[in-house]
Amino acid sequence: MKTYSETLDYLYSQLPMFQRTGAAAYKNTLGNTLVLDEIYGHPHRSFKTIHVAGTNGKGSVSHMLASVLQEAGYKVGLYTSPHLVDFRERIRVDGAVIPEGSVVDFVGQFEELNRTAKLEPSFFEITVAMAFWYFQQAKVDVAVIEVGLGGRLDSTNIITPELAVITNISLDHTALLGNSIPLIAAEKAGVIKSNIPVVISESNDEYNEVFSRKASEVGAPIYFADKEYSADYSMLTTDGKQRFNFHRNGELHLEKLEADLLGNYQRRNVAGVLKAIELLNDADWNISTEAIYAGLKQVVINTGLRGRWEIVGTNPMVVCDTGHNEAGIRQIVEQIRLTAWKELYMVIGMVNDKSIDDVLALLPSEAHYVFTQASIPRALDAHELAGKAEAAGLRGKVIPDVKAAVAEILEVAQPHDLVFVGGSTFVVADYFS
Structure with missing residues (x-):
């Protein structure tokens, strides 16, 4: 057996x-x-x-x-x-x-x-x-x-x-x-x-x-x-x-x-x-x-449900959400607008079969971005995602490892800032693993 x-x-x-x-x-x-x-x-x-x-x-x-x-x-x-x-x-x-x-x-x-x-x-x-x-x-x-x-x-x-x-x-x-x-x-x-x-x-x-x-x-x-x-x-x-x-x-x-x-x-x-x-x-x-x-x-x-606007850290506030398509990201952006923060940091990764450009068009341009990728074959390459994001007016670093990406953000984020981790269910899964 x-x-x-x-x-x-x-x-x-x-x-x-x-x-x-x-x-x-x-x-x-x-x-x-x-x-x-x-x-x-x-x-x-x-x-x-x-x-x-x-x-x-x-x-x-x-x-x-x-x-x-x-x-x-x-x-x-x-x-x-x-x-x-x-x-x-x-x-x-x-x-x-x-x-x-x-x-x-x-x-x-x-x-x-x-x-x-x-x-x-x-x-x-x-x-x-x-x-x-x-x-x-x-x-x-x-x-x-x-x-x-x-x-x-x-x-x-x-x-x-x-x-x-x-x-x-x-x-x-x-x-x-x-x-x-x-x-x-x-x-x-x-x-x-x-x-x-x-x-x-x-x-x-x-x-x-x-x-x-x-x-x-x-x-x-x-x-x-x-x-x-x-x-x-x-x-x-x-x-x-x-x-x-x-x-x-x-x-x-x-x-x-x-x-x-x-x-x-x-x-x-x-x-x-x-x-x-x-x-x-x-x-x-x-x-x-x-x-x-x-x-x-x-x-x-x-x-035991996790990953629905889940607050996983405070000072700064760190939030994970598994929303991953255009409608889901639209709801997340709405929630970000309802949340108080001084600076906004976004750790974002996506899979390669989504409408990437449509999602990127919704993301807040004032955020500081780190582009990452989940550890699954369907994950969109972080460098490719960064390139598409730049074309949409979003700029940031590329750190392919999810946990390393979040760790780098937490080195600079301050108590009244908001750090968002998501873009894909599998990004959130890598963060939790």
Whole structure:
């Protein structure tokens, strides 16, 4: 039997992995997933599920829902991707990561079974199968399942959930999902299933009709959360949380709702979570107002989520955020504008399949930059990034190692300055590792 280290090496080196190699690992069919599901006896049918899709915010929404459901007394599975530091972050039960022994057991079983099936699965296909298998072993009541990429052909899309949440749509993975908002929305709409409610967290004229049409075709009730729920934004509380007053249909609904996932953009994600909880309660779930308050107040404690406007240092303030596409960077820049600072330092790295020029056009020209690159094959060369940035009017140093880049900035940054680390999930992962 393999050790845990040998098992990880098998997963990373022998199976195509999108996070590292990009489009070559993408499968445009659910064939392998369906065979794996058959081999393991359809484990996802043994527990309830909630499906979360979208371009930005789906990780935050997944973790928020899991945290609230835990506070409501349910045993909760949580499947998300990618991980930041530890592979096991992808698969959690009540916040605890899957044990190393379970990873080893599953992969060992797969290799034995695959002598007959002779599948050639991707890293993601195996990981989804592992999650469903482990959640069955753990006897969870419900699992919150985050879509990996797209929706229609994503390996998670074999489930029939209690409800689906779609956060928003923006241009990302255009080579695989389409080069326009309506085309990408059509792929995400693949998670909408017959008679299953779907919540759209953030409505937009560019894609509302795509979702409404799909919902109508399959008889799925559809709800646009931000047309019912809206929030006043307030600055941070003294214990490092932010506080909202949430209104429902114009009337005060939840006063002084505290969230430990920081960032003004989270108000849109919370709206989707609140509508989803309302629909679950309508379906005879038991999620109290107290569970909502407690769950949103301690998402990080309950689920281990990191990298969403995460303050990792003070004097100077150091913030990490995994936002990485045009819409995500736009939200980050908005948050930077809402934050007090004297000098702004940006440690930025990107992957090579993003709309680099569009992202660079959004970044603040007054910042001091260090261009870096994550330790994955998809990372854009730091020197190439610096060249593109200079053409966009952004100048700075090139330090390819993420930790070395941050360390150099901290040598010069002062107590009232802001140091931002991001541009890619994998830059943040390198910083945390």
